[in-house]
Every structure is written in C-alpha cells, then in structure tokens.
Amino acid sequence: MRDSTFKSAFNDRTAKTFMAVLFGATLLVTVLNQLFPADSALHVSAYTVTLLGKYLCYALLALALDLVWGYCGILSLGHGAFFALGGYAMGMYLMRQIGDRGVYGNPELPDFMVFLNWSELPWYWHGFDQFWFTALMILLVPGLLAFVFGWLAFRSRVTGVYLSIITQALTYALMLAFFRNELGFGGNNGLTDFKDLLGFSLQSDTTRVGLLIATAVALAGAFILCRWITGSKLGRVVMAVRDAESRARFVGYRTEHYKLWIFTLSAILAGIAGALYVPQVGIINPGEFSPLNSIELVVWVAVGGRATLYGAVIGAILVNYGKTVFTGIMPEAWLFALGGLFVAVTVFLPHGLVGLVAENWGKVKTRFAQNGNASNTTNPAEGDTP
Amino acid sequence: MSALDSLRETFRRDQVFDFMRQGTRPVAPGQLDSGAGKNILYLEDITVSFDGFKALNDLTMYIKTGELRCIIGPNGAGKSTMMDVITGKTRPDSGTCFFGQTLDLTRMSETDIATAGIGRKFQKPTVFPEHTAFENLELAMHGAKGPWHSLFTQLSGEQKNWIEETLYTVGLLEDRNKVAGLLSHGQKQWLEIGMVLMQKPQLLLVDEPIAGMTRQEVDRTGELLQSLAGKHSVVVVEHDMEFIRSIASTVTVLHQGSVLAEGTMEQVQNDPKVIEVYLGE
Numbered sequence: 001m002r003d004s005t006f007k008s009a010f011n012d013r014t015a016k017t018f019m020a021v022l023f024g025a026t027l028l029v030t031v032l033n034q035l036f037p038a039d040s041a042l043h044v045s046a047y048t049v050t051l052l053g054k055y056l057c058y059a060l061l062a063l064a065l066d067l068v069w070g071y072c073g074i075l076s077l078g079h080g081a082f083f084a085l086g087g088y089a090m091g092m093y094l095m096r097q098i099g100d101r102g103v104y105g106n107p108e109l110p111d112f113m114v115f116l117n118w119s120e121l122p123w124y125w126h127g128f129d130q131f132w133f134t135a136l137m138i139l140l141v142p143g144l145l146a147f148v149f150g151w152l153a154f155r156s157r158v159t160g161v162y163l164s165i166i167t168q169a170l171t172y173a174l175m176l177a178f179f180r181n182e183l184g185f186g187g188n189n190g191l192t193d194f195k196d197l198l199g200f201s202l203q204s205d206t207t208r209v210g211l212l213i214a215t216a217v218a219l220a221g222a223f224i225l226c227r228w229i230t231g232s233k234l235g236r237v238v239m240a241v242r243d244a245e246s247r248a249r250f251v252g253y254r255t256e257h258y259k260l261w262i263f264t265l266s267a268i269l270a271g272i273a274g275a276l277y278v279p280q281v282g283i284i285n286p287g288e289f290s291p292l293n294s295i296e297l298v299v300w301v302a303v304g305g306r307a308t309l310y311g312a313v314i315g316a317i318l319v320n321y322g323k324t325v326f327t328g329i330m331p332e333a334w335l336f337a338l339g340g341l342f343v344a345v346t347v348f349l350p351h352g353l354v355g356l357v358a359e360n361w362g363k364v365k366t367r368f369a370q371n372g373n374a375s376n377t378t379n380p381a382e383g384d385t386p
Numbered sequence: 387m388s389a390l391d392s393l394r395e396t397f398r399r400d401q402v403f404d405f406m407r408q409g410t411r412p413v414a415p416g417q418l419d420s421g422a423g424k425n426i427l428y429l430e431d432i433t434v435s436f437d438g439f440k441a442l443n444d445l446t447m448y449i450k451t452g453e454l455r456c457i458i459g460p461n462g463a464g465k466s467t468m469m470d471v472i473t474g475k476t477r478p479d480s481g482t483c484f485f486g487q488t489l490d491l492t493r494m495s496e497t498d499i500a501t502a503g504i505g506r507k508f509q510k511p512t513v514f515p516e517h518t519a520f521e522n523l524e525l526a527m528h529g530a531k532g533p534w535h536s537l538f539t540q541l542s543g544e545q546k547n548w549i550e551e552t553l554y555t556v557g558l559l560e561d562r563n564k565v566a567g568l569l570s571h572g573q574k575q576w577l578e579i580g581m582v583l584m585q586k587p588q589l590l591l592v593d594e595p596i597a598g599m600t601r602q603e604v605d606r607t608g609e610l611l612q613s614l615a616g617k618h619s620v621v622v623v624e625h626d627m628e629f630i631r632s633i634a635s636t637v638t639v640l641h642q643g644s645v646l647a648e649g650t651m652e653q654v655q656n657d658p659k660v661i662e663v664y665l666g667e
Contacts (some may be wrong), residue, residue, distance in 0.1 A: 005540070100637040233524070234536035240525050245513045250473065251526045252500040252585060261533040 018310055019220050025052070026216040030209050046205045049078045050280050051324065055317045057277040060179030060219045062300045062316035063309060064269035067226055069298070070307030071235065073242030075160075078167030079270050081174050081296035082142035084284070086271030088178075089141055091191035091284040092125060093134035094202075098195050103270040111193065112186045122184045131198060138275040139268050146267030147260065154256035154263075159245075168291050175289035190285025197279050208280070215276045219313070222269050226309050229265075238262055239307075299342045305352025315352060388548055426451045426619045427472070432481035434467055434643075441467040442478070443643035449589070454615035456630045457623045459640035460663065466509065468640070469591050473506050474499045485589070501531070505587035509594045509623075510572035515567030519558045519577055522566050523549045526581035549584070556580040557606065571598040579610065589619045596629055596661045608633045 009015060029052055032044040061083050068074045100107040104114040108121060127133040149170060153163055181187035200207040229235050240248045241255045246257050278284045287293075296319075304315020319341070327334050349356055427449040434442040442464045449455055457465055470476035471483055476495040483491040489502055500506075514522050527545065541549075553559045556576040561569060566577060575595060582590055592611065596604045604626075612633055614620055624630050630651065632638060637654045639646045647657045654660055 002633075110426075227539065232537050233539050234533055236517060236521055236525060237536050241517060243514050243516050244512050246475075246496075246523075247514065250500050250506055251494045251581065252497055252528075252531050253525075254497050254531065258533050258536075 002313060006224075006228050009231055010224055012227065012231075014310065015224055015227050018223055018313075019365040022216055022220055026323045030213065033205060033209055034139075046208050046358070048204070049208045049212050053208070053215050053276065053280045055320050056212070056215040056219050057273045057280065058297075058300065058320050059313040059316040060215070060222055060272050060273035060276070061297060062312040063219070063222055063226060064266040064273065064306070065297055066301050066306060066309055066312035067229075067269070068263055068266045069301060070309075070312070071230055071242065072238045072259055074259060074263060075164045075298070076263075076266075077164045077291065077294050077298065078169075078171035079266070079297055080288055080291075081171035082146060082267040082270035083274035083277070083293075084171075084174070084178075084286075084288035085145065086138045086274030087284040087288060088185060088191070088274075089128075089134055089137040090275035090278045091194075092128040092185075093131060094194040094197060094279060095191050096125070096129040097197065098193065099196055102193070110186070110191070112181075112189065113184070116181060118184075125184070138271050142267040142274075143264050143269030146264045148261045150263040154259045157256070158380055168294065171289050171294055172291050175286050175291075178286035178289060186285070188286070190283060190287075191278075192283040194279065194282055202279055202282065211280050212274065214372075215280075218272055220274070223309060223313070230309070234258070234261075252348075259377045296338065299338060299345075301352075303341060303345050303349075303352055305349075305354030305356075308352075308354050311352050311354035314354065318353070411502075414504070424451050425449065426486060427621075428482070428484040429468070429472070430482045430484075432468075432471060432478045432483060434464075434471060434476060434478050436578075440643050442471070445481070445640075445644050447638060447645055447648075449619055449621060451588075451619055452616045453464055453622045454612065454633065454635055455622070456634040456637045457621060457640060458625070458637060459646075460628060462642075463640040464643040465640055466593065467643075469506065469623065472499075472591060473504060497663045500585065503586070503588035504591065505582035505585045505589070506591040507575075507578045507582050507593055507595060509597070511571065511578050513566040513569075513574055513577050513581065516565060518563050518565055519553065519569065519580075520549060520562045522577055523552055523580055525586050526584040528584060528586040552583055555610070557582070572603040575599065575607070576610075579607075583614075587618060590614065590621065592620060592622045594624055595622065596624065596626060604629060606655065 028050055029044055033046065033049050036043040038045075061079065064082075065076065065079050068079075092161060095110040098110065101149055102111040102114075104111055106114050109118060111114055113121070128137070149167075150377075153166065158166065168315065177183055178185055178190075179188055184385055193204055196202055197207065197211075200210065202208075230238075237248065237284055238258055241253070241258055245255050274284075274288070297316075300316040300319045301312045302315070303319055304313065305311030319338075323338075345352065351358070425448045427447075429445055429447045432442050432445040433440060441462075445468065447465065447468075457468070459465055467476060471478050471493060472485075474491060474494055478492060481492075485491050485499070485502060485504060491499055491504075494502065514525060517525065524541065524545075527549065530539075550559065550562075553562050555581055556582065557571075558573060558577060561573065566574065569577060575597075579592070579595065582592075595611065596607050599607065608629060611620055611622060622630075622633070634651055636649065637651050638648045639654055639657075639660050641663050644662065647654050647660050649657075
C-alpha cells in the first residue's frame with residue numbers, strides 16, 4: 001500500500017527528479033546570467049531568462065489543467081480565464097505601484113483612467129496598492145469564480161462536452177467584458193507600463209532572475225502538492241469519479257463535491273501562474289481570456305501526456321519552445337502546426353509523449369528480462385545435452 | 387402527495403404510534419429500525435412510466451430483515467427499474483418506498499441512500515477499472531466520505547485487515563494488486579460484491595450476479611450469497627432458474643411491472659399464472 005502523507009509526496013523519486021531538473025536548470029540560467037559578463041560566450045541574456053520564466057508559468061498552468069482533466073476527467077476549455085484573472089490581479093497591483101511616474105503623472109489614478117476622464121478610483125481598485133491584499137485576491141478571485149461556476153455546473157450534473165462548451169463560454173464572456181473600457185480594467189489595451197514589484201525594478205536583470213526563481217519554486221510547490229493529492233485517497237476517489245462516476249456515487253461519494261474541490265484548487269493554481277506571468281511579460285490584456293489560449297493549453301497537456309503531472313509540464317515547455325522557434329521562422333503557419341500536432345497526438349499518441357516513452361521503456365525492459373531468462377533457461381538445457 | 391393526504395396519512399384512525407406501544411423504542415426520523423422479524427424494505431403502489439410505458443405498475447412488495455429474496459420475471463418485467471427506484475436512480479411517479487419505517491427513499495439522493503445502508507451490484511459489472519482490487523475495496527469502505535477527510539486519511543491496520551478479509555471472502559486475495567480492468571468477468575462480479583460488502587450495507591441488491599460465470603464460479607457465488615443472508619438482507623435478481631432453485635427461500639415473480647406470485651420456489655413453480663407467463667415457455 002502506498003504511503004500518502006505530505007512528507008512522502010515530498011520524498012518520492014518522481015518529485016525529487018522533477019525538482020532536481022527544475023532547480024538545476026533554473027540555477028544554471030541564473031549563474032550564467034549573473035556571473036558572466038554580457039560579452040562572454042557563456043552569458044545568457046535577460047530575454048532567455050524571461051522566456052524560461054514564461055515557460056515555467058505555462059507549465060504551472062498546464063499542471064493545473066492536468067489535475068482536472070487528467071485525473072478528474074473534466075475537460076475545461078476555459079482554464080485560461082483563471083490564469084488571466086490571476087494576471088489581472090497582479091497587473092492591478094503593478095499599476096498602483098507606478099504612482100506618479102505614469103505619462104499623466106497622476107499619483108492616484110492609472111493612466112488609462114485619466115485618459116477616460118475618470119475622477120476617482122473605482123471601489124474594486126482599492127486595496128491593490130497592498131501586496132498582501134493582491135496576493136490574497138490572486139488566490140481568491142479565480143478560486144471563487146471556479147467555486148461558484150463549478151457548484152452550479154456539477155450540482156446540475158453537467159458533464160462531458162456540455163461542460164467543455166460552457167467553460168469555453170465562460171472565458172469568452174469574460175473576454176468580451178474585459179474588452180469594455182467601462183469595466184475599468186484598461187479595456188482593449190489592458191494593463192501595462194509596469195515599473196516595479198515590491199520595490200524592485202522590473203527592468204533589471206536581478207529582478208528577472210528573481211521572478212524566474214519564484215516561478216520555479218511555485219511550480220515545484222504545486223507539483224509536490226499535486227503529487228500529494230493524487231497519491232492520497234482523495235486522488236483515488238477523483239480518478240474513480242473519472243472512470244465510473246455513477247459507481248462512485250453508489251459507493252457513497254458525493255462526486256460533485258470532489259469535482260468542485262479539484263476544480264477550485266486547479267483554478268487557484270492557474271491564478272498563481274497568471275500572477276507570475278504578468279510581471280515577466282510586462283502586460284496583461286483581454287486577449288489572455290481568448291478561448292484559443294485555453295485550447296492551446298489543452299494541446300500542451302495532450303502532447304505531454306495526461307494524468308502524470310510531469311507530462312503536462314514537459315508538454316507545456318516543449319510546445320511553447322516549438323512555438324517560439326516556429327513563429328520566428330513562419331509565424332502565419334503556427335496555428336496549422338498546432339492543430340496538426342493536436343490531431344497527430346490524439347490519433348497516434350493517446351498517452352502523449354510521456355506515454356510513448358514509458359511504453360517503449362517497458363518494451364525494452366521486458367526484452368532484456370526475456371533475454372536474461374532465455375539465457376538462464378538455455379544454460380541448464382545445454383548442460384543436459386552430452 | 388398533497389398536504390391534505392399526508393395529514394390524513396399521519397392521523398389515520400387505525401394507526402398506533404410507535405411511542406404508544408409497550409416495549410418498543412420509538413425510531414427517530416432518519417434512523418433505521420431493522421430488528422429481526424421486521425420488514426426492512428417497504429415498496430407500496432409504485433408506478434413508474436417511461437413515455438407512457440408502465441415499467442412498474444402498482445408494485446407492492448416487502449422485504450424482511452435478514453431475508454434472501456430472489457426476484458424473477460421475463461424481460462421487461464420491471465426488475466431493474468425496481469432496483470433503480472430503491473437506489474434513487476429513478477423517481478417513481480407515484481407510490482411510497484421506505485427503508486425501515488422512517489427513511490423515505492423517494493426523497494433521498496443516491497449518495498444518501500448508499501450511506502444509509504443500501505448497496506447495489508449492477509447488472510453489468512462496474513468496478514473502477516484503473517484501480518487495483520485492493521483500492522477498489524478501499525474506496526468502497528464504509529466511513530466518512532468527504533474530500534477533506536479523504537485527503538488526510540491513512541488506512542489503519544484494522545481497516546487493512548478488513549479489506550483483506552473481504553478480498554478473501556470474494557476470492558481475490560491473490561489478485562489484490564491487479565488492476566480491476568484486467569480481472570476476468572467473473573472476478574469483476576465478485577469484486578463488485580466485495581465493494582458492496584465494504585459499505586456495510588443492511589440491504590444488498592444484487593442484479594444478475596452469475597451472468598458470464600463458469601459452473602464452479604456460479605456455485606461459489608451461490609454459497610457466498612447464502613452466507614450473507616441473515617447478517618444482511620439480500621435481494622437477488624436473476625434469470626437462471628437452476629441457480630435460484632439452489633439458493634432461494636422466497637421467490638417473487640414480477641410480470642408487467644407488478645407482482646404475479648410470491649412464495650417458495652415450489653409454490654411459484656406450480657402456480658398456473660406463473661406457468662402461463664413464464665415457466666411454461
């Protein structure tokens with residue numbers, strides 16, 4: 001029987017390997033960026049540091065989706081919404097940090113409000129000048145939305161394609177809302193022109209490296225948390241709900257409570273990913289709510305492999321690296337490549353890249369074992385023949 | 387039921403309230419009273435119709451505590467629908483369905499009914515295919531079922547022993563770490579019976595337990611069901627007359643959604659009505 005305390009999740013081999021690779025890469029990039037001068041061949045540019053930080057944010061988002069899709073079978077096509085909400089919360093804090101350094105020099109109002117001739121700060125912008133309040137909102141806003149949305153959906157037993165469609169509608173509706181100037185989140189342009197975070201300038205290399213490290217720590221923490229959850233009885237119930245929901249109900253589980261629990265946690269993780277993303281890319285706009293983003297996210301997880309956690313992380317990093325390279329060479333073909341990739345993975349690799357590796361590894365192993373056995377059994381046979 | 391009807395029902399003139407009786411403790415609402423010799427399940431005048439087709443038609447039936455009851459009937463007689471009504475999957479159009487004297491099953495959710503002590507084995511074996519046999523039983527285990535509890539809980543030695551005992555009872559001790567999806571059809575059936583047992587049910591509903599089993603497996607299943615009766619009340623739905631003859635004490639024959647005959651296998655077999663609709667074929 002597996003041991004399933006939080007400590008054991010921290011100590012298991014997968015988590016250790018994962019952390020070693022993650023922190024190893026982060027440390028390497030940090031050292032190469034900070035200790036080598038800019039003209040050295042070994043120097044890593046701030047651009048690369050930020051790019052890696054961005055990939056890790058995506059990886060955290062993919063991890064969140066894997067938790068609901070891979071383990072609980074809820075295909076959410078609107079997880080980008082939670083990511084964007086976390087991002088907007090962070091963006092609001094960063095806007096308030098600008099103070100009177102904006103173009104209009106208004107110490108109280110962000111530039112876009114001055115531009116719209118607003119005289120005072122809307123009520124929902126209050127408190128975002130405090131980091132602790134912002135941190136709380138980063139967790140609370142996506143969490144609460146997921147809780148209310150999930151409560152309504154799961155209680156009415158909306159499942160499968162229908163649930164996917166309404167999650168998609170959710171993110172689309174939010175996108176349309178955030179496009180409106182009247183809503184007070186900068187409309188079309190979103191929030192940008194950020195200056196500093198907790199007093200550190202966002203333009204400096206040190207802050208960028210710091211953000212990368214913070215993202216790596218968040219990703220590692222989320223990974224261990226998810227390992228713990230999926231290894232506990234809660235995880236087993238959630239997988240049971242995925243495989244045979246009515247059975248789980250007849251055994252006495254309130255499956256809607258479990259789904260809601262996992263969905264809300266996943267939304268919170270997505271929100272954290274968004275909050276770490278915004279200071280690194282320097283902008284948040286309603287485009288982040290676009291359904292396309294959420295679908296891309298599903299592709300990352302599918303490519304990496306569902307229900308393994310590390311598969312989602314690998315998928316997110318690989319696909320995004322591919323996107324960076326591809327959009328550099330042939331930007332207009334990227335969406336076709338992405339669509340083709342999704343089709344190919346669905347048809348040929350139902351368990352994703354991780355599944356492909358695991359299968360072949362298993363084959364190699366059994367072949368070795370068979371060879372081993374074969375040689376063992378032939379030896380005595382040889383001894384029998386005179 | 388309208389308010390007036392329920393008032394009339396409550397103040398029926400021939401009614402003796404529990405607290406008026408000598409020597410009986412009144413049953414608190416929501417509590418199961420299932421002493422020996424009492425009924426554990428009351429189905430009265432249940433009607434269920436799907437698009438005008440009456441799957442159940444004024445079905446009235448009682449199950450005694452500790453009884454092993456077999457239900458037979460031709461296809462479409464309403465056997466599975468009856469199970470659905472008891473477990474809360476289908477709501478009856480009219481009629482009452484009580485578990486003990488106070489638990490109104492028509493108003494409880496599937497989960498509540500399962501927690502109250504009714505376990506069900508489906509016609510098609512439904513186990514959790516990606517979990518091992520051991521984990522399947524662990525998931526079915528009686529106890530707190532909330533998400534937070536599940537997150538922090540650890541199996542105690544006692545619980546492990548209990549799971550292992552049940553694995554032994556259903557003959558799966560050796561396959562405990564095998565993924566349930568890879569078990570044979572008969573083993574899946576047993577695993578599901580094991581899961582139902584882990585719920586510590588008062589009443590077991592077993593839908594076609596021997597479908598797809600070999601002769602030996604059938605015999606073992608029969609023994610298993612008989613050993614369960616007494617401790618639990620067991621309702622078995624089956625087509626196989628041979629099997630029923632070997633285990634049943636009381637048989638109920640359903641036909642077109644209502645009870646056609648009830649009694650021992652012998653009585654039922656000699657009933658001319660039954661011969662006409664079912665056995666005579």
